[in-house]
Amino acid sequence: MDLLEARLKKIDRRNYRSYSSLRGQYNFVDYDFFIDIPQSDPFAPATRVRARRQWSLTDLAWLKNQSADYQRAARDFIARQFADLAREVNEIQIDRPGQAVLDRTAVVFDDDAIELRFRVDLPADGRTIIAKKALNLLTFTLPKIIRRATIARELPMDDLRRHCEAVEDQVALRSQLKEKKLIAFVADHSVLPRLAGNSEQPMPDAVPFISPDSLAVELDAPHAGKLRGMGIPTGITMIVGGGFHGKSTLLNAVENAVYDHVPGDGREYVVADETASKIRAEDGRCVHSVDLSPYINNLPMGKDTTCFSTQNASGSTSQAAWLQESLEAGAQTLLIDEDTSASNFMIRDERMQALIAKEDEPITPLVDRIALLRNHLNVSVMLVMGGSGDYLDVADTVIQMHNYEAVDVTAKAKTVVQSHPTQRQPEGSDTIEQPRVRQLNRSGLQAQLEEGKFRIQVKNKQSLRFGREFVDLQALEQIADASQLHTIGWLWCQLAQLKGWEKQPVTAFQKMLQDEWFRTMPNYGDLAKPRVVDVMAVLNRMRKSEFK
Incomplete structure (x- = not known):
């Protein structure tokens, strides 16, 4: 602490960039403090810091003997406590969890210590350093928060156990x-x-x-x-x-x-099911070398749909692509809401079949393929449907929601099918195959970073900046936290260090996300573990991704 105090006094009233001289390790009485990335400007992202406190000083060492999931929850709980304690201090920010308990890096358990990772806005008057305020923040206010968040007697232990259980x-x-x-x-x-x-x-x-x-x-x-x-x-x-x-x-x-x-x-x-993927129509998205032939064929001008690419997909094309991409990424359950689906991807009724001959319609609707997904690929589908009864012919279970109460109407649905047989004709073949695995150009990812001066930035759940490109993710409803996107960017960065084509990108990401996945990441506190299906979903939406 004395070293930090001396360095702060030395740079008092200097230009804000002088804060960079604080980078390094400082030993406080009962924890070690690290200033990893000092901010270069008052308007730049806040300074990245870490605090490590030995288990022997916390009375929490028993947590090391608990299951990995219990420890994940305990780390989550401590991060929430830190965030609550720092709520009144605008200069201190930790990656505050939402309702989901994710595997985050805001709090990390090592063999010898609890490590807190967070950010601090260092004080200034314009672009002039105010050392007295910085000293008060780093040596008086912050230590109280660190100590209270990492010692058993200051934590609501019953709540912690309930949270973890x-x-x-x-x-x-x-x-x-x-x-x-x-x-x-x-x-x-x-x-x-x-x-x-x-x-x-x-x-x-x-x-x-x-x-x-x-x-x-x-x-x-x-x-x-x-x-x-x-x-x-x-x-x-x-x-x-x-x-x-x-x-x-x-x-x-x-x-x-x-x-x-x-x-x-x-x-x-x-x-x-942790692989469940919610799919929807997404007008205007990009599609990279996806086999859409189970759902789309015979396009005008003979365009091939077994390896289809576009920078401006229609609603039906985007939903078909999302379905195939989800299966490629390992999804065993698909979730679909009629309200956010392309109607021509979902159904083509008997009147439309009579009006437009099948040879003039490129789309084979999901209603004619869904049973094949179940029977041949062992893929389950849960869909909300209020406008078409044709799916009743293939449904195994039908649940009616009435005033927010669930009613099993499966038997009634079967009676309706018998008394009101459909008049539409089945379309499409009677076979379906697992989508082929596409290869990913790792060098293309590296080129993106080089063009964009190595930028991986996330401000919310709707967008990820990777190099020069801002990837639009507004349609991805299963991303729980922006920190997952931050991790996804760094996963891509790791993959980009290798040259050539990655033959099994899904397998590669699965290996990178095993066990203590964050050990290969920077010492950042705003990372959270994503699902592989979401890593691929984001990658599929980067317009400059290269697949084959």
């Missing part, structure tokens, strides 16, 4: 899905509606979810015990019902259930 329970529930032949589980008394469209907080006074008896299952949680709830089976599941009755709310809960949630979220006992 809830995460372990969710991991255990999710691990039972495959054995039970389920794609998702929604526990009784879960609160699915959110406070607002821009909020992940639960809605007060919402109707609690209760499973219909016919779909009820019991799963075992190590801490909560046996939990009853609705099991959504593998296969094809339709969610039907009138408008505003909760169809999309149920689907949104399932799409977010690929992540664990904090106690009190309302969805902490809602889990889903």
